[in-house]
Amino acid sequence: MSIGEGSPEHAHRPLVSVGIPTFNRPEGLRRTLCQILAQTHRNLEVIVSDNASTNPEVELVGMEFAAKDGRVRYIRQPANIGAMPNFKYVLQSATGDYFMWAADDDEWSPLFIEKCLSASAQGETVACKFDTLFRVADRRESNPVPTLNPACSALANVKEFLQCMQPSLIYGLHKRASLEYFNKLPTFDFVDCYFVFRQILGPGVKTIPDVLYTAGVDAVSYEIKYVDAHAKKFDYAPFYLRTAALMLLTRSLPLRERLEALKAFNQTIYGLIRHHENCGDPRPLLVRQVWRFWRRALVPRWFMSL
Template sequence: MTEPLVTIGIPTFDRPEGLRRTLGNLCAQTYRHIEIVVSDNASPGSAVRDVVDEFAANDARVSYQRHPENIGAMRNFSSLVLRARGEFFMWAADDDRWEPFFVERCVQRLVADPGLAVCQMEAQYEVDGKILFPFFFEGSPFNSYSSRSPVDRVKHLLRHVYGNLVYGVFRREALFHDGKPVTEWIGRTLNEIPMQILLASWGNIRVIPEIGLYKSAPRTVCEQAQWEQVGGRLPYWRGWRNYLTDCRSLHQYHKMVMHENFAAIDALGLDSRTAGRLRTFAAYCLFKHECLLALRWKPVGPEAPRPTAAKPVAQN
């Protein structure tokens, strides 16, 4: 029996060294039936192309596309979905790394359960791709939750938004809604919730409780992601002088995200009463999140178990 093809799309812009590490990780995946497409968003110079050509010379699964002008991050993401040939698809950031079994284990779950829209593994953050940040679970609400109700799935997603879901392995057909990539519902805020609303309406979401992804991010992003799950006092602090300005910016951002979420909910084609209730619930979840951010505090959650595996950063 032929293994299903997985298309791995790498949106990139002028980060050749990060891209080199990414390609090295992906070419070494234990799941071999993959195609890797690098989409260059009009990087200056030839450094990005040179890195791709280096890998493509030794691995026919690697290919390159270049946009003649910068089309923006989300259109670059969408272009990869439109080009994909695989039954399954994943985006890969050009500064992350993965355990060699990442694709294989996600595909196993997707094949075993046709009702899954996406499968992800737990991620451990790396501060700027160099130092491992202390691990904390983010995907626990999706370890086993399943529902046949699209509305219930969307409500569960709104309660437990998981940002790193974007870098899971998707059933490619779940990445389209009304004939368009779900990324086209992501607006100016670049917030991933509208896309995830559409995914949750398509099917269930699964996160394997084992580290498979190492996500590169600035320390402040790592600390806020940890705070979101663990609770307590948000460590990043810019002083009282900036506090009111930050709160105003926070409110404007969440207001924009709310309207983007409403657009995704309206696209689900629900009856007006159900859609109205779902919009109200989405607004409540977002307002609660905004208030906790403004307070810079949230209740401390229960102590989580230790991860299944966490390996040190590989030396280049």
Template sequence: MNNQVIRENPKISIGMPVYNGAKYIREALDSLLGQTFTDFELIISDNASTDDTEAICREYAVKDQRIRYVRQAQNLGAGSNFKFVLDEAIAEYFMWAAADDVWDKNWIEKLLPVSVEGQCIAFGMLITIDENSQQIQHPANKRQLSFTGQKMFRRMKYFLEPSILGKPNPIYGIYPKKYLTTNILDILAWDQYGLDMLFLYRLLADIEIRNVSEVFLYKRIDSNFFNLKENLNFKGSRKIMPKIIKSCLRLIYRRFCQIFQFTKMSSIPETIIYILLTPFILIQDFFCAVAIYLKIVLHR
């Protein structure tokens, strides 16, 4: 039986969709439950995990009544699981939480007032960590992800930002729940690369993304996050560069496909500008990716 304890009128709901997250979920739960801001509910939707996720979550749910654990009978898919935790949320403000991340203990305390006052997505800054929770080099580390101002300006700024610099991550910020409407959430069910970025771009038509530089989300990514793990064994070898170029070209192809999706959600003036800027964007992203990949390889 699922744990169905529902807190009355929490200030914020946290939704944690998870599938086979046993390796890191204890660290994630300890980080959330140790927040200095305590008036929240935590909804965990277990997407029919086959590892020890269920046992761990039930253990925590017994110890902390803020947790509501739901185990799905079958895997819903990632997008539907994201939507499920939102649909279950009862608070006015909402935050998604990945089951392998870690948060500064005052993450909610610092971000929630910004979201409430500005009616915006409030997000902190990133530190990228590896499987052992050690900081690793990443271009998004400590980068300000702020997209504010007039609607067309903030959307254009987001559009132009290379994805490799961390712009998908504000999806894990704090939202006024009223802006997360069904038609916007439907984007998460699309069969398209970069749904998190398309989702945020659509939301930027309604609200800003504001940055708070005082707190960090420790975002866990695999050591081969650029699909270059095999390249790192060839330091100093001529085999590195062709593989880096291949990885960059793959990224550029995805970016090109994503531009088409962006234009489908844009006004006519925005679309014209984006089409005209497409060659510049692809060249910019390519050289940005090459520079970053080389830096990662050379510093291993």
């Protein structure tokens, strides 16, 4: 039994599930487990899903922590199921009132969960300011984070996020019941940004000014992660269409504000394409990708329904 478990104070505090999808980083997994288990909020369940690591040290670390702390469950996948399914697996295995993902290359203050819980007055998602640590160069950089608060209007929060579309807000603390849709999401580029929009227009998102989280990079520089790793190009269509549909169909905004949000989103997606593709006019590329996605996703279904 871990320190603090079984006490009256521990019993009435909400159970927080921490999902750790891991692959081939035994030392990173050890660091993550040490920091999560050192949280001042003690009522935790920790679910480690080893995505069939080829390094046997990962299993040894997982089994070691599961043996010495009853809050830890270690599961080794029989075959590599992919990153997104592994993120879904730890969520599906969770039973807590609240849930957070913890990557095996990141770091947390011992107060991370406690402070996020305290800030979640109405069950909204809570995320904090964070640094990025480039471990090879021993360099730490601060990151811009939008100022979000459910006390402001949903439109104001959408526009604020569009000004600073920080995908790392997915590594906040969430009310687990608000994440049911995540298990049905396909994998697509910028899915983490879409996730934040869903939370803003759902339970709400609050960002707090404390730096309680560090995104770790075990390389000289950050490497962009593409869904199509071979092509090394972004497909903007799934993110664009899903987010546009979310803004048009949400009940969190009146119709006029939905159109205003969509207009602002269009400008943001154009800027995103200009930045990554180094092009003057982003619209032809977006139209081509949307048309290709439309044919691929909808035309086969139409023929099958005949």
